[in-house]
Amino acid sequence: MKNRPSRSHSNRAARYFARVLWAAFVLAGAFAPASFAAAADDAQQVLRVTAIPDEAPTELARKFEPLGKYLQAKLGMPVQWTPVTDYAAAVEALINGKVDLAWFGGFTFVQANARSGGQVTPLVQRAEDQQFRSVFITSASSGIRSLSDLKGRTFSFGSQSSTSGHLMPRSFLLQAGIDPDRDMGRISFSGAHDATVAAVAGGKVDAGAVNISVWEKLVADHKVDPNEVKVFYTTPPYYDYNWSVSSRMPAQLRERLRQAFLDLSADTAEGKQILDLQRASRFIPTRPENYQGIEKAARSAGLL
Numbered sequence: 166m167k168n169r170p171s172r173s174h175s176n177r178a179a180r181y182f183a184r185v186l187w188a189a190f191v192l193a194g195a196f197a198p199a200s201f202a203a204a205a206d207d208a209q210q211v212l213r214v215t216a217i218p219d220e221a222p223t224e225l226a227r228k229f230e231p232l233g234k235y236l237q238a239k240l241g242m243p244v245q246w247t248p249v250t251d252y253a254a255a256v257e258a259l260i261n262g263k264v265d266l267a268w269f270g271g272f273t274f275v276q277a278n279a280r281s282g283g284q285v286t287p288l289v290q291r292a293e294d295q296q297f298r299s300v301f302i303t304s305a306s307s308g309i310r311s312l313s314d315l316k317g318r319t320f321s322f323g324s325q326s327s328t329s330g331h332l333m334p335r336s337f338l339l340q341a342g343i344d345p346d347r348d349m350g351r352i353s354f355s356g357a358h359d360a361t362v363a364a365v366a367g368g369k370v371d372a373g374a375v376n377i378s379v380w381e382k383l384v385a386d387h388k389v390d391p392n393e394v395k396v397f398y399t400t401p402p403y404y405d406y407n408w409s410v411s412s413r414m415p416a417q418l419r420e421r422l423r424q425a426f427l428d429l430s431a432d433t434a435e436g437k438q439i440l441d442l443q444r445a446s447r448f449i450p451t452r453p454e455n456y457q458g459i460e461k462a463a464r465s466a467g468l469l
Contacts, residue, residue: 215247216268217255219357222248228442235439239425252326259411270328271405271459287407289426291445297405299329300380301398302365303372312341312398319351321364321373328405330358334374336462337400366394378444404455
């Protein structure tokens with residue numbers, strides 16, 4: 166008969182396994198505490214989550230960590246953060262079943278829904294996303310005071326698939342009689358809102374368009390001086406970001422997930438921390454019809 170391992174040996178092995186799992190979380194961004202992973206079997210579900218990379222990867226991971234803990238506790242399953250390299254990768258990850266939940270901009274939701282044949286369901290949006298805006302920024306010394314002053318100037322959008330950093334700013338420029346590709350000197354795509362701000366602040370471009378909430382956060386954190394980089398135009402409002410899932414997700418889990426977001430309240434310490442990081446006062450239900458205006462703008466601009 167083989168000797169059974171001692172209880173102390175088993176405990177040491179368990180502690181070692183837990184340390185390995187925690188290291189994997191720190192290095193890879195996965196959020197699945199050892200207590201869950203040690204008990205997991207092949208049948209246990211994991212909620213895999215991603216977000217469009219509209220900010221630096223470290224900022225996205227920082228914003229998600231307390232939300233991941235909260236969702237894990239509410240759903241009773243491990244939650245894993247899955248970073249992606251660009252907006253298109255976020256779309257492909259959801260429609261190909263690589264992730265279960267994705268933070269999309271309005272345009273990336275429209276793209277994902279179109280690519281999947283209507284098989285993407287928007288669950289919730291921030292209350293602020295009902296009346297979202299973009300801001301156009303420039304150096305205080307540039308002489309740019311209006312959209313018409315952008316003719317002949319260099320300009321940066323964010324990602325090509327960004328709602329607030331490209332699609333809607335382009336749409337409002339076209340409405341103002343300015344074709345960015347024809348009327349501006351040089352167009353570039355920074356890839357993210359904070360990168361656009363850095364490009365304007367560093368003099369790499371004359372002006373740029375960014376997400377208003379990212380702009381306000383950078384100003385509040387003293388990462389940009391509004392006396393040196395100023396807003397010269399704020400767009401009309403439009404619907405924007407949401408948390409979306411594949412329509413293949415079981416209805417019961419989908420509703421539990423939706424309710425978890427709706428239950429977040431600034432009246433609790435945990436809720437306030439999560440909502441502050443998400444730049445939200447609260448989450449509210451949303452529906453595909455809210456993004457029809459964005460789809461129309463994308464088709465008009467030849468981007469869909």
